[in-house]
Amino acid sequence: MPVRRQARGERRIGDILDATLALFAELGYDRTSTNAIAARAGMSPGSLYQYFPNKEAIAEALSQRLLDQLRAAHAAAFDQASAASLPLPELVSRVVDPLVAFNVANPGAKTLFGTAAMPAALSAGSRPLHDAVTGRVAALIRARFPGLPDPDVNRAAMVAVQIVAALMGPIVAAEGRERAALVAELKRALVGYLAGSGGSDPAA
Missing domain, CATH: 1.10.357 (Tetracycline Repressor; domain 2)
Structure with missing residues (x-):
């Protein structure tokens, strides 16, 4: 079970990074918000903050x-x-x-x-x-x-x-x-x- 949780966590981190990269291409850094990243990654802002504390960390x-x-x-x-x-x-x-x-x-x-x-x-x-x-x-x-x-x-x-x-x-x-x-x-x-x-x- 821990291994499965770890694999799921890695996939979610990948989803966050993929979403951030796409939004940076569309909007640039300043106009990209953590809420927008969470929405693009298909998760709630609260879920995103389980992996990254802020946009700078992402x-x-x-x-x-x-x-x-x-x-x-x-x-x-x-x-x-x-x-x-x-x-x-x-x-x-x-x-x-x-x-x-x-x-x-x-x-x-x-x-x-x-x-x-x-x-x-x-x-x-x-x-x-x-x-x-x-x-x-x-x-x-x-x-x-x-x-x-x-x-x-x-x-x-x-x-x-x-x-x-x-x-x-x-x-x-x-x-x-x-x-x-x-x-x-x-x-x-x-x-x-x-x-x-x-x-x-x-x-x-």
Whole structure:
């Protein structure tokens, strides 16, 4: 019986996180309430509070779930061993393509992932997601441009992530040929920026 209760509890938590992700995509963080999350998840607000004390806690749990998915999606893309040898356009594609696929599959993720200037109430839950991506991009840049000073590496990583964040919303909202065109523009912007910020590209 305890095992069955645990499995049911895990399913209910999954329902809450799925509902929250959908509402974040539709309404954004500020306009999403715990009452709306409970209604979308098919439960009473009281039942929801058995699992999460507030919206910030739900956002934190959702961020962790998305972070785990993002790590899996980028396991190959962020392979530093190959970063220095790939042509820059190919490297950018390897990073961008799984990120686009992840955001298209999880349209509400853009509320949690993207900008460094998150609402204060959401920072604790969303910061690990943002920092993990920025840190891994920095590691790729460092591997590709080993002579680049750390402050320049960190700045380039932050700007690259912001370029992706700025275009990810329109990419997710678009469909078909328009989405493909926007993805191509994103890649072109990243290649141009990284080639210029890194100096002489060893694998250009």
